[in-house]
Amino acid sequence: MADVAKLAGVSGQTVSRVVNGNDRVTAATRIRVESAMKQLGYRANIAARALATGRFGTIGVVMFNLSAVLNVRIVEAVVTGAQAHGYSVSLAVVDGPTEKDVRAAVRGLTDRAVDGVIVIEARVLDTPHLRLPEEVPLVIADSRAAHKHPTFGMDEAAGARAAVDHLLELGHDTVHHVAGPAGSNPAQRRRAAWQRQLKRSGRAVPPPVAGDWSPRSGYDAALRLLAGDDVSAVFAANDQMAVGVLRAAAELGRRVPQDLSVVGFDDLDFAPFLSPPLTTVRQDLATVGRRCVEHLIARIEAPPGAGPAQTTSRFVRPELVVRESTAPPPGRTR
Amino acid sequence: MADVAKLAGVSGQTVSRVVNGNDRVTAATRIRVESAMKQLGYRANIAARALATGRFGTIGVVMFNLSAVLNVRIVEAVVTGAQAHGYSVSLAVVDGPTEKDVRAAVRGLTDRAVDGVIVIEARVLDTPHLRLPEEVPLVIADSRAAHKHPTFGMDEAAGARAAVDHLLELGHDTVHHVAGPAGSNPAQRRRAAWQRQLKRSGRAVPPPVAGDWSPRSGYDAALRLLAGDDVSAVFAANDQMAVGVLRAAAELGRRVPQDLSVVGFDDLDFAPFLSPPLTTVRQDLATVGRRCVEHLIARIEAPPGAGPAQTTSRFVRPELVVRESTAPPPGRTR
DNA sequence: GAAATGTATGTTAGCGGAAACATGCGGGGA
DNA sequence: TCCCCGCATGTTTCCGCTAACATACATTTC
Structure with missing residues (x-):
């Protein structure tokens, strides 16, 4: 900076003013300083500035x-x-x-x-x-x-409610849930909202099966869930697990959506291209x-x-x- | 830092030595300084250190x-x-x-x-x-x-070669390619390797169709590709596009893998749970x-x-x- | 026309640390 | 016993920049 100041024939402070935008500096001086900066390839030292100003x-x-x-x-x-x-x-x-x-x-x-x-x-x-x-x-x-x-x-609760309502309106008696991991905030919230909404609608609340967000865990969960014959609707806490659910259904010969309805969460970009295209909750x-x-x-x-x-x-x-x-x-x- | 020094009854330099690990400081002094630091909640100022040392x-x-x-x-x-x-x-x-x-x-x-x-x-x-x-x-x-x-x-080329070889060994005459966007480095490399490997094996090199990595683009590409009847094997440049390919095949009534073989790239976590589970190239x-x-x-x-x-x-x-x-x-x- | 006001620039003094060098102390060798 | 040496610690200075104040000159005001 000192070099720039010398070359431009001004004080360091004036260089500083030019660098930090418009204080009161004459157009002529500014131009001189700027050309000096360019000529010398001057680049401010952030650490020094931070030390002086306290901002980073x-x-x-x-x-x-x-x-x-x-x-x-x-x-x-x-x-x-x-x-x-x-x-x-x-x-x-x-x-x-x-x-x-x-x-x-x-x-x-x-x-x-x-x-x-x-x-x-x-x-x-x-x-x-x-x-x-x-x-x-x-x-x-x-x-x-x-x-x-x-x-x-x-507003995850609103998303989960929308999923549940959609399935109930289609005529399903209740909705099963493949939950996310217990340690996850969003998972917990989606699960709570699912449960609350079922209760509010006077439906039975089947025990949820927890996964870990991964497709594999969704697959495993669905395998367990679909062992019984009474499951007609599954709400998976994310799209990845929904993929696993879809796969499990296919392997067990349950047609989606004729025999089983599946809803995901997230609307990842592959959701519209699964077989069948996945109904899901889009998050922005x-x-x-x-x-x-x-x-x-x-x-x-x-x-x-x-x-x-x-x-x-x-x-x-x-x-x-x-x-x-x-x-x-x-x-x-x- | 000055406060810590005063409290510990040493100079600032000694505090600095303690902070920066083991210079030669007596165990007793170190302990005094450390307790003073803790008592005062001292935290080094990174900007100052950076200014002095030139490292960040x-x-x-x-x-x-x-x-x-x-x-x-x-x-x-x-x-x-x-x-x-x-x-x-x-x-x-x-x-x-x-x-x-x-x-x-x-x-x-x-x-x-x-x-x-x-x-x-x-x-x-x-x-x-x-x-x-x-x-x-x-x-x-x-x-x-x-x-x-x-x-x-x-080594993307090796991956693409493996995909092509696998399909050729299965008996396919040639392999079609759903490429990634022209602006992508990995896409370009996978495509080049695919083409080279086909040539080296003396096979026809069908014109590739380029997507943009998205499932949708894979779907669109496959729709075009499968319009002809002669396509028996598709190598998609990533798993996402492969999802789209799978979907297009399903809609066109082409069974995978009986009528059409599909290979992806990446081995994303959903790959094993698609219908059918996707053959793909795993990247670490x-x-x-x-x-x-x-x-x-x-x-x-x-x-x-x-x-x-x-x-x-x-x-x-x-x-x-x-x-x-x-x-x-x-x-x-x- | 002199004082008050304003504007562009220079000067000084840190910001909080860490090198480089200086100091004082104790122990070992002659 | 004395001196030299090494080690723990203190002093000084500078890192590069900016806030705050000081200065010099131009302009306005009555």
């Missing part, structure tokens, strides 16, 4: 695992949004399912120099109300409003991610005394997409 | 898009590996498909303070030999060795990611004069997984 231009994302298609969509939207606002994104993966682990990850990130943090809380933790250090603004991506921090997510995670970053960046850039940023909690409503894997139960026409 | 403890990942399942697996391995070595990971998504765009992303990241960069080069660029600034160590995740930089990737991207980080960190931490880090180029060999979507062509028993 980075936001941190804490998540439990990247392999879940779900989470990746959120992360993608976060990265895109952050880049659009001139921030970069730092990723941290949490080890275990306790609040302590999450807190450690957040602290690691703040130590690491971020201006804000987004926690994608997909796992069921030991504490229902996640309390995290607030050294920097923090936003949670989760599907419930029970947090002390601003939260954005999907990109919107969730976008809202998270935008809220976070607004808080980061808000003037210091701007009050305790209203803890908005917005939940995106998923949408039932009816395809060909659902029909009235056997022996019944509607 | 962060590695950057440059990629074209996160939504490809493929890339995410690499990123996941990178994040895990980086964390294990005490590094955090910064993510950058590239806009366009030119070398300039990639270079800008890398520069943005190095401006942003990273000690090393991994470029996941999935897109076909305007320049065959990517030349990137080497201000920091840089590793490329790609499936060919044509780079000036250390490169790790899959986690290994690729792991190798990338490990090589990168080794270079970052190598002593300055350690020579020009041998540009190792290692390619992981994929593995053909035969399931039930392939069989001898109709009217032929083997």
